[in-house]
Amino acid sequence: MKLVCLIVVFYLTGIESVIPQTVNSAARDSLITRRYLRNREYSDIYKENGDLSYISPRGELAGPVKYIINGRVTKTYMILAIPESPVAFAIVPDFTVKVIDEKSSGVRTPSLKLGGTLYFRLSKSVSNYKYATLKFTHHSNGQDGEALNENGTINTHDGNFSTNYLTVGYNSGRKTRALNAVSYSLNHYGGFEWHKWFHYEKALRNDYGFTRVIYDFSLRRYVRQKENWRAEVGLNYAINAMQNYDAFSIKKRLNAEASFNYSFPFMNNVFLMAAMGYYGEDPYNIYYRNKYSYFRLGVSSGL
Numbered sequence: 636m637k638l639v640c641l642i643v644v645f646y647l648t649g650i651e652s653v654i655p656q657t658v659n660s661a662a663r664d665s666l667i668t669r670r671y672l673r674n675r676e677y678s679d680i681y682k683e684n685g686d687l688s689y690i691s692p693r694g695e696l697a698g699p700v701k702y703i704i705n706g707r708v709t710k711t712y713m714i715l716a717i718p719e720s721p722v723a724f725a726i727v728p729d730f731t732v733k734v735i736d737e738k739s740s741g742v743r744t745p746s747l748k749l750g751g752t753l754y755f756r757l758s759k760s761v762s763n764y765k766y767a768t769l770k771f772t773h774h775s776n777g778q779d780g781e782a783l784n785e786n787g788t789i790n791t792h793d794g795n796f797s798t799n800y801l802t803v804g805y806n807s808g809r810k811t812r813a814l815n816a817v818s819y820s821l822n823h824y825g826g827f828e829w830h831k832w833f834h835y836e837k838a839l840r841n842d843y844g845f846t847r848v849i850y851d852f853s854l855r856r857y858v859r860q861k862e863n864w865r866a867e868v869g870l871n872y873a874i875n876a877m878q879n880y881d882a883f884s885i886k887k888r889l890n891a892e893a894s895f896n897y898s899f900p901f902m903n904n905v906f907l908m909a910a911m912g913y914y915g916e917d918p919y920n921i922y923y924r925n926k927y928s929y930f931r932l933g934v935s936s937g938l
Contacts, residue, residue, distance in 0.1 A: 705734070805826070893912065914929070
């Protein structure tokens with residue numbers, strides 16, 4: 636009888652020790668699962684916050700150069716996106732071409748950007764996301780001619796343009812709960828762009844926005860989780876010293892754009908696009924001395 640009692644006592648003691656272990660194991664598994672899903676959802680946010688690609692007949696209307704069609708192709712390739720890790724890495728190509736309205740219909744100097752982005756998740760929340768980025772970008776136009784003509788003007792025919800830069804950024808946003816299958820998201824980005832640590836075309840010295848502060852805002856509407864429209868405003872301002880331009884030379888230092896992209900129900904990640912803005916420094920490589928207001932129509936996509 637004593638032996639039976641001892642067996643019962645040992646059995647009950649074992650159960651009492653196993654139950655807490657089982658509960659703790661389940662809690663750990665649940666935490667790991669939540670972290671896994673959260674990091675995977677952040678990877679989707681990184682891609683969704685990337686710039687849109689577009690095709691625009693006639694390009695920047697009202698600009699100094701007349702174009703037949705302009706196109707931009709950019710995509711975020713998530714190379715490192717381990718769901719267990721809050722750090723991710725992507726390769727981000729960004730290519731822009733503008734077909735000039737002339738006899739040969741040529742693309743004289745395509746704008747080629749290629750770089751990588753590190754992402755650092757800063758919040759556990761997906762509906763109120765926060766993350767930081769560190770980007771390295773190479774920007775060139777594939778030409779090898781002298782950047783300056785003999786008279787000191789810019790050689791926009793085959794002049795070399797190249798620069799490399801880092802951008803440190805902070806992203807935050809808030810997604811609302813769906814009401815009648817409709818939801819919204821507010822998205823903010825602030826960044827600081829720096830070129831001077833790396834090689835650049837010598838003709839740009841004292842004449843180019845090497846250091847820029849950046850702010851972008853977007854409001855997006857979703858219907859049944861499909862993005863219905865996107866309104867965006869982007870501003871950046873050069874703060875480095877430039878010859879012949881003081882710190883308040885807005886006409887040279889400011890770039891600004893507002894755009895609206897609308898997707899009909901039958902479209903799949905494609906929008907009709909309308910944009911208007913001002914370039915104090917045309918970002919299309921060797922054309923950087925051009926300053927103008929513009930209006931752009933076309934079709935955009937998140938790819």
